[in-house]
Amino acid sequence: MCRWAVVPSRxxxxxxxSLIPAVFLPALVYEIGNGAVAPxxxxxxxxxxxxxxxxxxxxxxxxxxxxxxxVPSSALVSRLGDRRAMMVAALISATALVxxxxxxxxVSFGAAVTVIGACNATFYLARQHYxxxxxxxxxxxxxxxxxxxxxxxxxxxxxxxxxxxxxxxxTRAPYLVAVAAGLTAIVIxxxxxxxxxxxxxxxxxxxxxxxxxxxxASHHGxxxxxxxxxxxxxxxxxxxxxxxxxxxAHLGLNESTTSLIFGAAAAVDMALFYPAGRLMDQLGxxxxxxxxxxxxxxxxxxxxxxxxxxxxxxxxxAMSFGNGLGSGIMMTLGADVxxxxxxVRFLSVWRTMSDTGAASGPxxxxxxxxxxxxxxxxVAIGSVGLLAALGLGRWVPRHSPYANRxxxxxxxxxxx
Numbered sequence: 001m002c003r004w005a006v007v008p009s010r011x012x013x014x015x016x017x018s019l020i021p022a023v024f025l026p027a028l029v030y031e032i033g034n035g036a037v038a039p040x041x042x043x044x045x046x047x048x049x050x051x052x053x054x055x056x057x058x059x060x061x062x063x064x065x066x067x068x069x070x071v072p073s074s075a076l077v078s079r080l081g082d083r084r085a086m087m088v089a090a091l092i093s094a095t096a097l098v099x100x101x102x103x104x105x106x107v108s109f110g111a112a113v114t115v116i117g118a119c120n121a122t123f124y125l126a127r128q129h130y131x132x133x134x135x136x137x138x139x140x141x142x143x144x145x146x147x148x149x150x151x152x153x154x155x156x157x158x159x160x161x162x163x164x165x166x167x168x169x170x171t172r173a174p175y176l177v178a179v180a181a182g183l184t185a186i187v188i189x190x191x192x193x194x195x196x197x198x199x200x201x202x203x204x205x206x207x208x209x210x211x212x213x214x215x216x217a218s219h220h221g222x223x224x225x226x227x228x229x230x231x232x233x234x235x236x237x238x239x240x241x242x243x244x245x246x247x248x249a250h251l252g253l254n255e256s257t258t259s260l261i262f263g264a265a266a267a268v269d270m271a272l273f274y275p276a277g278r279l280m281d282q283l284g285x286x287x288x289x290x291x292x293x294x295x296x297x298x299x300x301x302x303x304x305x306x307x308x309x310x311x312x313x314x315x316x317x318a319m320s321f322g323n324g325l326g327s328g329i330m331m332t333l334g335a336d337v338x339x340x341x342x343x344v345r346f347l348s349v350w351r352t353m354s355d356t357g358a359a360s361g362p363x364x365x366x367x368x369x370x371x372x373x374x375x376x377x378x379v380a381i382g383s384v385g386l387l388a389a390l391g392l393g394r395w396v397p398r399h400s401p402y403a404n405r406x407x408x409x410x411x412x413x414x415x416x
Contacts (some may be wrong), residue, residue: 014135019143021192026185027127028150028294030090033178033185034120036157036165036344037097040174041113048106063359065117067352071212073122074348076388082126082133083194089126093119094182095142101175104312125351132335134196137402137411140335141280145328149273152327188200195286211341215349222337226399227353230330231390234357235364236297237323243303243378244316244360251373253309263312272324280332281358284404289329289392296322297385304375322385330354336400 006066041062045055077085096115103109127147135143158181162174164319169176216223244265248258299318306312334350366376397403401411 001371007062010307011148014139016139016142016146017132019131019135019146019194022142022194023127023131024146025149025192026086026188027123027147028122028154029152029184029188030185031154031340032158032161033093033097033154033181036162036174036181037100037158037380039159039160040160040166044100044172045101045106048109050106054106056093058106058113058282058332060359061110061113062120063355066118066121067117067355067359068114069118069121069350070125070348070355073118073125074212074344076122077110077126077129077344082130083189085126086123087189089119089122090182090186090189093123093346094186097175097179097182099143099177101172118376120254121351121355125344125347126174127330129347129353130194131331132343132347133196137336138281141285141328141332142274142277144331144335145273145277145280148328148331149270152266152270152273152324155181156270173352178336201330202220210339210345212345215339215342215345218348219339222347222399225352226333226337226375226391226395229388229395230350230353230359231357232333232388232391233326233330234354235361236293236300236359236388237326237361237380239361239381240300240323243300243381244312244319246365246369246374247303247306247322247378250311251306251308251312257309261309261316265316268317269320271323272321274329276325276327276329277332282327282405282408283410285329285333285336285402285408286393286396286404288325289333289396292326292329293385293389294322294324295319295325295390296390297387298322300380301379301382302365302384303378303382304367333396336402338384338404381403 006061014160042055042059046052050058073085073089080088081083096112096119099112100109100116103112128144129145131147132140158177161177165173165177172361244262245258253261256266276288276292287309296319299315299322303312303315303319306315330350334347338346338350361384364384365374365377365381367379397407400407
């Protein structure tokens, strides 16, 4: 019997543990694949004859595909549902990964990398929408920060799995690791049923689809205020992965030392997703949003003061502490402010703004480094993080009913 279309659903209380098999596990497995191929995309491009600049451009195509895929993904999720959209995305991604493995030239390789980015957009959007739809506000931040933690853990494991496959087989073997991860995620999604929330199965008719233009028109005020804070958060977070190796190279540190610093920083980042979610649920979204960006932005701005491996490691771990403290905050805020009649469309725009910010962060650092100095670029992106903290403090209480502890308590009293 084909389980693609007839996976049964269970009606049960939604707890964090009940979300592990159907939500967090496939997300973690899928991200192992992304983590496995991330270090070798540029190397593959170079092997295919690309210059260093062209290889850098190929690296950006994952982000380009993700940005371009966010809005079309909303139509796919609306039409197929969260689970089937994820399965389709994982299947197409696996096909594109096979193309990457066998690519004879840069054109086919670049196209496949772009498709992978678009598939990632669908996968992420579907899971965020599902959690926002079935998890109540009292557990929403914890669930979404745990989803973010699942992504982080997968991305941490992936490079080790990829390195092992290179040692055993070839330099392109990580693409097959990612294919296996994607197919495994499909099997999990096909076999393990979703948990139904209290609003599922209520007999309510599905609201009619709302156009993207309507969403933009009715929520333009939110996108022009809180949306800019989202852009700034995405820029600061993504730049963290660029400025650390650049400053390490500026200090003359070797690759192994830089990798060790990255590993220590990643461990700090991964350790914080659960407490971050609990704080948001108990004390409000600003309890982590503002400290996260103040710490991340401040530590980034102070990074040029690092004069050696030890001080760089301290700065990198401080940056990761700030980033980890904000685990899931953007997804949580998106779920808080998304309209009930157009969640998928709204979240696709929300994710597009976040992903656009993520793409612009490293670009800003590079531009300022080229026309001024690397230190100036690093300080500038750190300042963007501090501005993001100000924007979140000003605009989150206007739009989210769970911004602070008082508002969380009032919201629960209304429900009670």
